[in-house]
Amino acid sequence: MDLSSVEIRVLGCLLEKQRTTPDVYPLTLNALRAACNQTTNRDPIVSYDEPTIRDALTRLGHRRMTRLASASRSVKYRHLLDEALPMTEPERAVMTVMMLRGPQTLGELKQRTDRLHPFADLDGVRDALDSLAERGLAELMERRPGQKEQRYRELLGADAEEETAPAPTPAAAPAAAPPPSFSPPPPPADDRVDRLEREVAALREELRALREELGA
16 A cells, blocks of 8 residues: 555544544545544644645545545545455554554554454454554554554555664764964075175174274
8 A cells, every 4th residue: 555644644534433423424524624633642743724635535536445425515525445445343443543643552552442442452452453464554663762662553655654773973073174384484595694694784883883982
């Protein structure tokens, strides 16, 4: 599967609301937008507008995963996952929660699927996940540094979260070498000789003047 993150969120909301609020299912576009943008029971929190959700519904419709449902007042949408991707009730429950909340531990999945399908124990959750994994729909992730438990994720998306190594710390730039000290080149030999000769001549003149004063 190569669903986008928006398609996964839309499909997950339709699955969830079918079980938790059957009296308002199928959903209008506005109700589906509100479900996608909930700030509870969602990870990540998003803010999709209606055109974004409508585009996702169009793409899902082409895959025969959603369709319009007849309604007297407004257009409503329903999922067709039971036909496109048949799952048992336990499988559908854990899949729905992973679609809406991302990778999770066994304990989190057991707690968060309670309204969709009450599991008796963690083994029941694990069995559902193993069955999904055999079909290539879910997998057990490697434990990351700092995590106490491993997590499971769904594999419906083309942009499914990848385990990536921490970005290498940029190497410190080498300290800039101090600018080379600059000293003027020594004067040419001829200039130095001329200067010395002038100094000697000045000293001789001073000595001559001193002698004249003393002789006077």
